[in-house]
Amino acid sequence: MxxxxxxxxxxxxxxxxxxxxxxxxxxxxxxxxxxxxxxxxxxxxxxxxxxxxxxxxxxxxxxxxxxxxxxxxxxxxxxxxxxxxxxxxxxxxxxxxxxxxxxxxxxxxxxxxxxxxxxxxxxxxxxxxxxxxxxxxxxxxxxxxxxxxxxxxxxxxxxxxxxxxxxxxxxxxxxxxxxxxxxxxxxxxxxxxxxxxxxxxxxxxAELQYIQAVKMGGKESDELVLADIAADIIESMEDDALYVMGSGSTVAAIMEEMGLPNTLLGVDVVRNEKLLAADVTAAQLQKLLAEHDKRYLVITLIGGQGHLFGRGNQQLSPAVIRCIGKAQIRVVATKTKLNDLQGRPLQVDTGDVALDRELNGLISVTTGYHDQVLVRVAAVD
Structure with missing residues (x-):
């Protein structure tokens, strides 16, 4: 022994x-x-x-x-x-x-x-x-x-x-x-x-590559930056497309700019800048996605940790993410939040190892009005 x-x-x-x-x-x-x-x-x-x-x-x-x-x-x-x-x-x-x-x-x-x-x-x-x-x-x-x-x-x-x-x-x-x-x-x-x-x-x-940081919370302090991010996303929204709005204060700023109620710690669905469904479950999301040909996901990362999926947003199930597709994921974050990661990649932990690997690579993050940066997404192998 x-x-x-x-x-x-x-x-x-x-x-x-x-x-x-x-x-x-x-x-x-x-x-x-x-x-x-x-x-x-x-x-x-x-x-x-x-x-x-x-x-x-x-x-x-x-x-x-x-x-x-x-x-x-x-x-x-x-x-x-x-x-x-x-x-x-x-x-x-x-x-x-x-x-x-x-x-x-x-x-x-x-x-x-x-x-x-x-x-x-x-x-x-x-x-x-x-x-x-x-x-x-x-x-x-x-x-x-x-x-x-x-x-x-x-x-x-x-x-x-x-x-x-x-x-x-x-x-x-x-x-x-x-x-x-x-x-x-x-x-x-x-x-x-x-x-x-x-x-x-x-x-x-003590293996920082594999152990997550303590979550850092709080609303973004720079309201002008959030307004710029919101303006960029709203301007790019397509008519009749379904937009799944993930949780978090950055996404909440976009909903506020549209004048829509928001589930800060849940997932809402928007179409033509109108609230279609609030605080939805994974099953409800799948049903709504099946009814629309054009669909997008707007999501932010968890401050301090860098997680996109798998922390507080399990409504965004592997089936939901696959249905939307990586190309239709719109990540939003301030540069301050990205800089706080100190070079660490964004993390995905969907519960589906194959999907996590599919999400690997570079992704564009909207950080302001007509301002994007490329950030690496990595699943831990």
Whole structure:
């Protein structure tokens, strides 16, 4: 056992389930059940599968501790890994939504056995739950699977998480850094208000290529620049074309310039400068897109992180993005926001590895009136 890297794996199987149906979070059993009733699917395990697929060559060098069923055991078995189950959330076998208490109990059981690295999949709520029970000297790594991911303890994508673990296995990565655990009030989030709070910090592998930055929020301060961006996008809008308006304050400025109500933290649809649908789900988007031949997506990046897809906008599903097409994506951002990335590329984490790779390359970003810059988009391989 001593020659193997001991890794604990804890999955919140309900993480992110509310994203595609515009619930803007998945915290709590009621929200998760509501999401399923609206047609959402659990995707956390699928994202863990992506990470584990990169580790199949190292099966003999890894010893996994995990929780039963879809909290970790099933994912490891699918990857051909041997797993030691140290926690059962549902011994009776009846269907139920796992809770924060289950996550914490599972993690405590793994820590009691001793782990070199604790890997978990979820969102900010999961990170917050784990932070409460993990000692400060315990290295951790998050696989992003939630709707809200403001915390700096997550890899920038499931693939990136797999790469970090791979580096640890072969001894290429040893240094650690403290990263903030952040979370926001989901109820206020659904009302269009972002109120983030720091809940602590945890140790993560210090590999900046693969670990995301803490989200930087706030409305753009330069209103003149936002007005110029809005003017450029509105001037270019085609008659009878469908425009999917992504979330964020930069896109909100465009909606405001058109005199339209806006779902700051959701996705709206515009046609002929009129609001066609507000705060839509992925399924609603697909239906609307199918009814229109001309369709575009207007989207901005998350400040400080650089994510275009996969953070708070899961309504923009792989099917939706493919239907619109890369050539019809209009990215908007101020040069200040781009400069804050310090040369890092824009990130895509759609949940579809093939699509992420298709989105790689240079993309034009509107930064003012008739002012564009080319920025690199990169999925982590």
């Amino acid at each position: 001593s020659e193997k890297l001991v890794i604990g794996l804890a999955i919140n199987p309900w993480a992110g389930v509310g994203g595609s149906v515009a619930l803007k979070g998945s915290d709590g059993a009621t929200t998760a059940q509501q999401a399923i009733a609206l047609g959402a699917e659990q995707r956390a395990n699928a994202r863990v599968d992506v990470s584990l697929a990169l580790l199949t060559d190292y099966r003999d060098k890894l010893h996994w501790l995990t929780a039963a069923g879809d909290m970790g055991e099933q994912a490891l078995l699918r990857a051909g890994m041997q797993a030691e189950v140290v926690y059962h959330s549902n011994p009776a076998g009846t269907e139920q939504v796992t809770s924060a208490a289950d996550t914490q109990a599972a993690v405590k059981a793994m820590l009691a056995k001793g782990v070199d690295l604790l890997v978990f999949a979820g969102g900010d709520g999961t990170a917050r739950d784990i932070c409460q029970c993990v000692p400060e000297q315990q290295p951790v790594l998050g696989i992003p699977a939630g709707v809200k991911i403001h915390s700096g303890v997550y890899a920038i994508s499931p693939t990136a998480a797999g790469r970090v673990i791979e580096k640890l296995v072969i001894g290429e990565l040893a240094s650690l850094q403290l990263a903030d655990v952040m979370d926001i009030d989901e109820e206020l989030f659904r009302q269009g208000q972002v109120r983030a709070r720091r809940y602590g910090e945890m140790l993560v592998p």
